[in-house]
Amino acid sequence: MSKRILRVNMTKLEAKFEDLPADFVALGGRALTSTIVAKEVDPLCHPLGANNKLVFAPGLVTGTKAPTSGRLSVGGKSPLTGGIKEANVGTNFAQKLGRMRIAAVVVEGMHKGDDYYLLKIKNDGTEFMKANKWSNKGLYDTYKELYKEFGNKVGICGVGIAAEISGAASGVCFNDPEGLPSRYAGRGGLGAVMASKGLKFIIVDETGAPGVEILNEEAFNMGVKKLWNALTTHDVTKPGGALNSFGTSVLVNIINEAGGLPQRNFSSGQDDRSEKVSGEVKADEIKKRGGVRPHFCSPGCVIQCSEVWTKPGGKDPMGVLEYESLWALGPNCGIYNLDDIGELNRACNDLGLDTIEAGGMMGVAMEGGLAEFGDGKKALKLIEEIKNKTPTGRILANGTAFTAQALGVTRVPVVKGQSLPAYDPRAIKGIGVTYATTPQGADHTAGYAIATEIMGVGGTADPKDPKKAELSRNLQVATAAIDATGYCLFIAFAILDIPEGLEGVVDTLNGVLGTSLTVDDVPGYGMQIINTEREFNKAAGFTDKHDRLPEFFLKEKLAPHNEVFNVTDEELDKVWGA
């Protein structure tokens, strides 16, 4: 059995397997979602109309034993940015698709009428079922019911109430290893795209799957070993290392110390209270409560940065509380209480909201007077407005820029309509260059300059040096390539510093594909993805003028460094040579 595409027509409620075209064989993950979206979606279509498509693609090595490779890309035209979108998630759902040799699921058309559907994908066929009984409900309860109905071994993808009301802040939800709805391809409103088509859930049952085809076992095994060695050696990724011990939230103290942890809708870069919600404090608390830490988001991960956060006493396991979520719903809202933040994160997961967009939204909502900064209880009530589909809920579900416009707030931390993540670009310039210039809208993962600027990975760079075009470009290009492989971006910490690790990645690709790529092929591969995305965006109306940060970052100084974002337009345009 060769690799295949599952084409799902929601207008006709038909799903058909097609052979993966020969020129797509070397494409996986983001390379495949962006290629299909660029080829098949009119850049000027309405993102919530019948002519948008939603594409799911596991990475090239996803489903193999390659370490830390359980990633899935979800792509489409974004209702949040109006441009192309790839949102990335770690989940065994991805690995199941990989082992079924499904290179992509392409959801197209639109069901007319109010019914929601569930699509069950088995190795040898598909089935549509009405899903109305699971609409208008929280995802925690719903996932429990779905696992009861479909068995514990399936993977589940779903969208929540935020998507049902077309919220541009809605993400696409995936199960974590415990079956909780805590893993998200969160960004860019792709949840609303899925819901707009009448598709509420995808259940993947891999029974009988042949596994990922590996054309050169020797190369593959060699690659696995090299990469495993790198991951288990590097300080950031090794067992007992920073990520393994404290999770992504290890960054709270680090970025706060650097003066770049945005507080209260990006009005300061530092607050002593941030320490109360640090990764270190959280890890202690998880231990006390009886949560789980470390933990993996998908089997086969060496890094294991994940965790299971719970209410006090180990009750109501929620899944992971990541750094970005914790920051967005915490310090960015002036909230320095892990339980408040945890409940906000749980509410976002339950409703199908991107936590970064939700936290950005809450920050402007607080600036706009809907709640006081720091009032976690009121923030939770506001999130519940989405659950109740109130007019306020409809505003909030559309994210940061939308909420700002509704409330007349002019300090709006978005690029291309998407909310900024957890690093203030005035304190750390390179990440600002990435925010501004990635085709994805403000996105730290698109070119994680923090690695070099703050963590000294892949070299060092002064965070305050505004010459960061080259650093950001190199990282963006490498990231796009990694996003195609199915490896977690966090392998970058190791492979940027340990050349054998990068070789190992390429070896595993050669193993799967039967190719003879070298590490020198990586930048070209990544650049091709970026070019595809930029071409789509250009056809959707984007120009270099959209590769800019919002005005207030250029005018308003950030404490404690009292700097503005002083990267010139020329430097920004140098990223892609515009």
Place this chain on the structure above:
Amino acid sequence: MSKRILRVNMTKLEAKFEDLPADFVALGGRALTSTIVAKEVDPLCHPLGANNKLVFAPGLVTGTKAPTSGRLSVGGKSPLTGGIKEANVGTNFAQKLGRMRIAAVVVEGMHKGDDYYLLKIKNDGTEFMKANKWSNKGLYDTYKELYKEFGNKVGICGVGIAAEISGAASGVCFNDPEGLPSRYAGRGGLGAVMASKGLKFIIVDETGAPGVEILNEEAFNMGVKKLWNALTTHDVTKPGGALNSFGTSVLVNIINEAGGLPQRNFSSGQDDRSEKVSGEVKADEIKKRGGVRPHFCSPGCVIQCSEVWTKPGGKDPMGVLEYESLWALGPNCGIYNLDDIGELNRACNDLGLDTIEAGGMMGVAMEGGLAEFGDGKKALKLIEEIKNKTPTGRILANGTAFTAQALGVTRVPVVKGQSLPAYDPRAIKGIGVTYATTPQGADHTAGYAIATEIMGVGGTADPKDPKKAELSRNLQVATAAIDATGYCLFIAFAILDIPEGLEGVVDTLNGVLGTSLTVDDVPGYGMQIINTEREFNKAAGFTDKHDRLPEFFLKEKLAPHNEVFNVTDEELDKVWGA
């Protein structure tokens, strides 16, 4: 006294007269607002931030005895489109500025804090007063109070509650001859720009004004005569002609007959019930009720297309009920009852809403389920949500595209974020070319192809012929020039057909300016304005991809002609030779 600019700094609460720069002397109205905005406003600034400016400029002949020349341009960066905006209004406020030799009022900066201010402009000075007591109130009552306080002879510009809540659908209001708040520079959300600066009202007292300087009386008088002759001869503009007898609403039956009167959020182009709200029926009704018809919007108008609409029994005079307003709040909402439409129009005037944007918004709100099509009472309740500043009100006050996003409606009749006026581009292609390509966002007045396609003015053209780039361009260029003069666009009906009329316009300009322009200079003058605006928009991130109609006009056939908008992208790009 030479012409001057009044520069109003709202940060410092200072207003200073400056001499009009020599290179601005030949610029008036839209030529001057667009030039100042392009020169002084960062195209990437937040439209509701301190760095946007709001510019008021009467036309070059405004304030003279030239017929039908009481027009004012209001310009700035639009919070609705994100591009440059010129909104145009007929009001004696314009004439007063002209006679005071104030070529432009430039409002800049932003008052910090919650206070609203009133700026009184006298011939020899200015005064700021707190205006908080008139905030959060309807404009009908407020204008009454303002006239009581400042006397009956002043002109009043103001913004309403819709602007106070930053609504992108808010316009800038001006007094009509009776002092009612019925004349609007409505489009593009400039009301919110004014309110964002803390400026609530401008009162103009022209006592002691020197009058418009006329450098060549002979040329001027000759021009006035030629133009007067043309206006009083042409069937559309003459006394007892179409506009004079029935007002702009004469178009209801004509456009409905042509199959281009959008019904129920642009889902049909014709409905027999439209006749019930026609200009003919309305004129009869006004006569019965004891309203006024014909009537002028500003003194010196020969055409006199305006009116005073009232409640039954002649009560509560409202001001004019224009064709666009009547259509937007009527057939576009499935409402075919003049009293319902009148009350909706009154509510829009009272709150400071652009009636076209409000009607477009109501159409998508009805499609989104907030009310049934045709339910005028519910529509009025929805408008009242704005008055009450509820979350629903904050959605609606932001216009058509915003409301559509909040409700998940994907049939969104906007270009560059601005709601389409009262002609369906699938039935009448040339006006669609104007909607798509004008720098202003969907705007019929920017290049009124209806004149030629439907009314046979300036030649004839088959409405269904999709080759309309040249027609639209010529009209857009001529319109930009007219918008600089201060003449009402409606003189175009006469001067497109009667060459002496156009000569008369140029003669009056030569009279005022002491120049020796010819009719051949008009296109170049107009093109310069368009180029200035397009350059601003380009710097704000606009491309040819924004010169397109929304997807559904290209996919969904319109009854009764069952046509889509079939003008090619190539034809659209031919307008400006992109």
